[in-house]
Amino acid sequence: xxxxxxxxxDNLAEAYLVLNEHNSxxxxxxxxxxxxxxxxxxxxxxxxxxxxxxxxxxxxxVEIGALATYRDIEVSGxxxxxxxxxxxxxxxxxxxxxFRNLATVGATVYSRYGFSxxxxxxxxxxxxxxxxxxxxxxxxxxxxxxxxxxxxxxxxIPKADLRASFKYLRNSSGDxxxxxxxxxxxxxxxxxxxxxxxFRAMIAAEASKCLSGSxxxxxxxxxxxxxxxxxxxxxxxxxxxxxxxxxxxxxxxxRAIQEVIS
Ligand SMILES: Cc1cc2nc3c(=O)[nH]c(=O)nc-3n(C[C@H](O)[C@H](O)[C@H](O)COP(=O)(O)OP(=O)(O)OC[C@H]3O[C@@H](n4cnc5c(N)ncnc54)[C@H](O)[C@@H]3O)c2cc1C
Numbered sequence: 001x002x003x004x005x006x007x008x009x010d011n012l013a014e015a016y017l018v019l020n021e022h023n024s025x026x027x028x029x030x031x032x033x034x035x036x037x038x039x040x041x042x043x044x045x046x047x048x049x050x051x052x053x054x055x056x057x058x059x060x061x062v063e064i065g066a067l068a069t070y071r072d073i074e075v076s077g078x079x080x081x082x083x084x085x086x087x088x089x090x091x092x093x094x095x096x097x098x099f100r101n102l103a104t105v106g107a108t109v110y111s112r113y114g115f116s117x118x119x120x121x122x123x124x125x126x127x128x129x130x131x132x133x134x135x136x137x138x139x140x141x142x143x144x145x146x147x148x149x150x151x152x153x154x155x156x157i158p159k160a161d162l163r164a165s166f167k168y169l170r171n172s173s174g175d176x177x178x179x180x181x182x183x184x185x186x187x188x189x190x191x192x193x194x195x196x197x198x199f200r201a202m203i204a205a206e207a208s209k210c211l212s213g214s215x216x217x218x219x220x221x222x223x224x225x226x227x228x229x230x231x232x233x234x235x236x237x238x239x240x241x242x243x244x245x246x247x248x249x250x251x252x253x254x255r256a257i258q259e260v261i262s
Pocket of ligand 1: 022026027028029030031032033034035036066094095102103104105106107108111114115116117118150151152153174175176177
């Protein structure tokens, strides 16, 4: 990529202003993806002076700043002890430690990558995203509609008495997942999320609802897994066919539910 100018603003208002001054102005995360592009960037905006690299626990939530890296998530004592550790589990196999020291939460969530492991695990935890211009919105809505030329400031996850599980299937270590699944249970309310379909992570609303009202017997779990595979859309790419993904979905959802119950 080619960068004509570089700025490191002192506040988000200035960063947002610069971002919207020119069509090709670009926010920098860890640059793991940007460096693979041949983009012609007029002004690159470095957010590293804004204090956005943090993972903090408040009385009722966990807040993850946009510049927190995958490695920060992986080694965070807060995230290892909350939500059954699904967030560290979702990133700890991605590429390697050097890579995870660079890739950031803000870039991953904002870019709404279909293959993302982190976005699938996050979505099961009912989070909200905070954008500088658009404000605070549920992550599920943000993943659907996105935002143009905005800056993701942080992700807020409400604390809940919750058990969760994250599962994935890869052709080989270091590759993108063929499919990933996160399941969370808070009291009697279940949430089943499937990503890398290869489309972006989505809640299986029908299946989650039918599991919430069930007795969690073997046939209830099988029905929820089948409903998930039926209600979501799957696609074919170089990693897997649509049919294979659909079959894998049923298996991973069953395993994730079993893990939450046990
Ligand atoms: C080789 C490789 C393998 C990968 N494998 C996996 C995998 O197996 N599983 C997986 O889940 N992910 C994988 N990823 C994706 C990775 O997890 C990150 O999501 C991705 O690399 C972006 O991280 P970054 O911080 O480097 O973003 P950058 O490259 O810096 O930025 C990416 C985009 O996000 C924008 N951006 C950055 N920060 C913000 C912000 N705060 N607000 C708004 N926009 C912003 C940038 O302008 C840019 O358009 C892989 C990536 C690579 C390069």
